[in-house]
Amino acid sequence: METTQSSLVATRSKEETVDLFARYVSSGKVGFFKSAGIDFVPGKREETYLFDLAGEKRVIDCHCNGGVFNLGHRNPDVINVLIQSLQELDIGNHHLISEQRATLASELARLTPGDLSYTVFGVGGGEAIDLAIKVARGYTGRDKVISARGGYHGHTGLALAAGDEKYRAPFGSMAPGFLQVPFNDINVLERVVDDDTAAILFETIPATYGIVLPDQDFFLKARELCDRRGALMIMDEVQTGLGRTGRLWGIEHYNVVPDIMVIGKGLSGGIYPITATCFKEKLEVVFHKDPFIHISTFGGAEVGCPVALKVLGISSNPAFLSHVQEMGAVFSSGFKGLQEKHPEILVGLRQLGLMMGIEMTHDYCGPLFTKAAYENGLLSVYAYNDPRVAQLLPPLIIDRPLAEEILERVDMALTGVSKILGQ
Numbered sequence: 171m172e173t174t175q176s177s178l179v180a181t182r183s184k185e186e187t188v189d190l191f192a193r194y195v196s197s198g199k200v201g202f203f204k205s206a207g208i209d210f211v212p213g214k215r216e217e218t219y220l221f222d223l224a225g226e227k228r229v230i231d232c233h234c235n236g237g238v239f240n241l242g243h244r245n246p247d248v249i250n251v252l253i254q255s256l257q258e259l260d261i262g263n264h265h266l267i268s269e270q271r272a273t274l275a276s277e278l279a280r281l282t283p284g285d286l287s288y289t290v291f292g293v294g295g296g297e298a299i300d301l302a303i304k305v306a307r308g309y310t311g312r313d314k315v316i317s318a319r320g321g322y323h324g325h326t327g328l329a330l331a332a333g334d335e336k337y338r339a340p341f342g343s344m345a346p347g348f349l350q351v352p353f354n355d356i357n358v359l360e361r362v363v364d365d366d367t368a369a370i371l372f373e374t375i376p377a378t379y380g381i382v383l384p385d386q387d388f389f390l391k392a393r394e395l396c397d398r399r400g401a402l403m404i405m406d407e408v409q410t411g412l413g414r415t416g417r418l419w420g421i422e423h424y425n426v427v428p429d430i431m432v433i434g435k436g437l438s439g440g441i442y443p444i445t446a447t448c449f450k451e452k453l454e455v456v457f458h459k460d461p462f463i464h465i466s467t468f469g470g471a472e473v474g475c476p477v478a479l480k481v482l483g484i485s486s487n488p489a490f491l492s493h494v495q496e497m498g499a500v501f502s503s504g505f506k507g508l509q510e511k512h513p514e515i516l517v518g519l520r521q522l523g524l525m526m527g528i529e530m531t532h533d534y535c536g537p538l539f540t541k542a543a544y545e546n547g548l549l550s551v552y553a554y555n556d557p558r559v560a561q562l563l564p565p566l567i568i569d570r571p572l573a574e575e576i577l578e579r580v581d582m583a584l585t586g587v588s589k590i591l592g593q
């Protein structure tokens with residue numbers, strides 16, 4: 171997009187923007203990026219690239235805001251749908267029956283695993299997780315919710331209570347009934363899931379915890395355990411959904427149908443925020459007595475529903491999913507070479523499709539890598555709950571030359587980290 175006089179981007183200098191942001195939005199974030207040595211303010215954005223507000227600096231977006239930009243920045247097909255949508259629709263009234271929400275929900279019912287047939291829409295992922303927990307508690311009449319230590323489900327009320335301790339610590343008492351256990355440990359889960367358990371809640375691949383791949387049978391065993399105990403299984407597919415892993419849903423790799431599945435981030439197409447809590451038909455009973463018991467004014471805004479529909483159309487295309495798998499293979503073979511070259515810091519690649527985590531040897535490696543990657547033209551952010559790991563989440567639309575270029579830049583960044591460490 172050309173910067174014109176009427177543009178909304180680059181109307182201020184970078185310095186002025188940083189100053190205003192520090193004074194009116196977050197002095198902490200400005201301080202953080204300064205101390206991290208990352209001098210970047212996104213301005214223009216296009217396909218796989220983010221451009222600095224000032225000058226020519228350009229980075230390949232390998233963070234993608236956890237999947238928001240799966241289809242790249244400002245995907246023209248998605249934008250066109252929103253433009254068309256704006257000609258006829260607005261946010262709508264969530265109290266009323268809606269053609270757009272009905273259409274989108276029926277498509278989700280068709281595309282989600284098994285018999286997940288109902289959807290309640292939200293705006294953010296945390297809100298959608300909150301609702302998943304409410305549905306589980308409402309349906310089972312039980313309180314206990316078990317999730318993973320180091321997991322992340324958002325910063326809203328119940329999602330916060332289910333997430334890692336460090337997000338909750340400063341904010342006083344939380345909703346009771348939450349218990350965290352080590353991820354991927356079926357023995358511990360066997361001990362804690364009981365007749366008071368409403369639900370277990372897991373990210374299919376915990377992202378903030380460092381792209382941890384579960385054992386192939388973990389979710390299957392967890393499913394059996396839930397069935398035995400009458401607890402529900404909630405899967406957080408906010409990051410793993412919509413093709414990131416090479417299948418439409420990450421959980422498909424594990425042959426399990428959850429009772430409730432939460433979708434966020436990428437459903438927006440990077441353009442219009444919308445999230446979905448999808449659940450089995452039997453759970454809809456929770457809303458029978460009072461269908462207005464859960465309300466989200468902007469949830470499933472009608473103008474955004476066609477955008478999400480378009481995202482689903484693109485992401486569920488078998489050719490698109492094959493492409494993700496092919497690009498994943500480029501990275502898996504590329505990392506074998508990198509491992510031979512950088513054995514002193516690179517442990518390996520945690521990977522399912524284009525859901526990738528670069529595992530390194532020490533906690534200080536992630537932050538150093540993030541800076542070195544930035545200096546080499548890549549936005550790759552380390553995993554907050556395991557800083558040995560840098561997340562590598564490129565847009566799913568990358569082609570082979572760009573995948574190879576990313577590998578070269580990762581190589582240069584690893585060399586940069588080694589140099590700093592004097593290795």
Ligand SMILES: Cc1ncc(COP(=O)(O)O)c(C=O)c1O
Nearest residue numbers: 294295296322323324373408409
């Ligand atoms: C796995 C997972 N679940 C839930 C959320 C919360 O989503 P939101 O930030 O839209 O509330 C996130 C956000 O990063 C996430 O990564």
